[in-house]
Amino acid sequence: MTMRRPRKTPAPTARDTRPARxxxxxxxxxxxxxxxxxxxxxxxxxxxxxxxxxxxxxxxxxxxxxxxxxxxxxxxxxxxxxxxxxxxxxxxxxADPFQLSAIDDARAGGTSWKEMALVLRYLNRLGEPNPGSAMNLRKRLYVAVKGRPGDRRQPQVAHLIDRRAMEARIAEAQFIAAGEARYAELDAAARALLKHYEAGEIHADPDDDGFWWEQLTEAVDDRRSASERANLLVYVRGVVRETRAYSKRSGKPPAATEQAGSILEAAARLLDLDADS
Structure with missing residues (x-):
């Protein structure tokens, strides 16, 4: 009589590693x-x-x-x-955003987690309200509303979303600080680029809509807040990259004059752009 070998079943997938629905x-x-x-x-x-x-x-x-x-x-x-x-x-x-907002408003108004659990019928075996379940509901809703599409609706993921938000705020603050530190140089570079562009000394694709140049023209004199001043970097980078890209496509030099070419190169160095950027 042969003995059957026990059938091996695959190990259950951990909840944290399963793809989000x-x-x-x-x-x-x-x-x-x-x-x-x-x-x-x-x-x-x-x-x-x-x-x-x-x-x-x-x-x-x-x-x-x-x-x-x-x-x-x-x-x-x-x-x-x-x-x-x-x-x-x-x-x-x-319905998720509405329930999340309602829970946050209720909490701000002084509603306890225990009362919320009672209203939502989160009860233990003794019929008593379970505040932890109400808190976890709020965390799951927070993930659903504030998270990314791939995030699982689990309470522990709420902390990940908060960490992402904090990292985004830090990155934005660093971006603004960097922009403020070199705003004077960026402003001078932007105005010089516009001067030579309007004089026809910087070559631009005639079939292009001139988006980056238009944005730079509007932005250069409208820099009220630190965030707006930092964004000047984005527009200067845009016109430099667009000019270089057209030069490669057309085979023409990026500038018609030596001075305009020097301004372009100075702007590229200010932005830490290499020759291939």
Whole structure:
């Protein structure tokens, strides 16, 4: 008698490593329109179709489709049920920002987590409110509303989002500080570039819409805040890169005069742009 070898089952995937569940591929309006077509084809002018709420009324569409679900038979009934399921998922996602805002307003108004748990019916086995469950709900909503598409709706991910926000604020502060430190040089470079561009001494693609030059023209005299002054770097970089790109495409030198060429090179050095940038 041969003994059976125990079957090896794959180890369960840790929650942190599983991919996040994505939103439905099709938008609510598309799903609602398909649902209406199923009813229209089956209804053949039935009076109830006149009460269709419109493709944009998500809750109304779901209410209508559920109320008249039995008007459809066979495969149409099955397809409609799947569409309703997807629309309900969209409705749940659409409600997340409202519930998060309501929770935050309630907390700001003095509502305790215990009271919130009682209202939301987060109870333990003894029927007592569980404040931790209410807190975790808030964290999951925070991830859903403030997180990235790939973030899992788990309480611990909320801290990751806060850390990202802090890192973004630090990066922005560093960007502004760097812009402030060399604003005088950037301002001088921007004005010199515009002077030679308007004189026709810096070559530009005649088929281009001149976006970066227009932005630089508008920005150079409108630098009220530190953030706006820091953004001047973006526009100077844009015109230098665009000029170099056109020079490579056309085979022409980037500037028609030696002085204009020197201004371009000085701006590139100020921005730490190499020759290939």
């Amino acid at each position: 994505e939103t439905p591929e099709e938008q609510p309006r598309v799903l609602a329109a398909r649902l209406y077509e199923l009813h229209r084809e089956a209804g053949k002018g039935e009076p109830y179709l006149e009460r269709w709420p419109g493709d944009a009324e998500l809750f109304g569409v779901l209410t209508f489709a559920q109320q008249y679900a039995n008007q459809l038979k066979g495969e149409a009934h099955r397809k409609a049920a799947v569409l309703r399921m997807q629309l309900a998922e969209w409705l749940r996602l659409a």
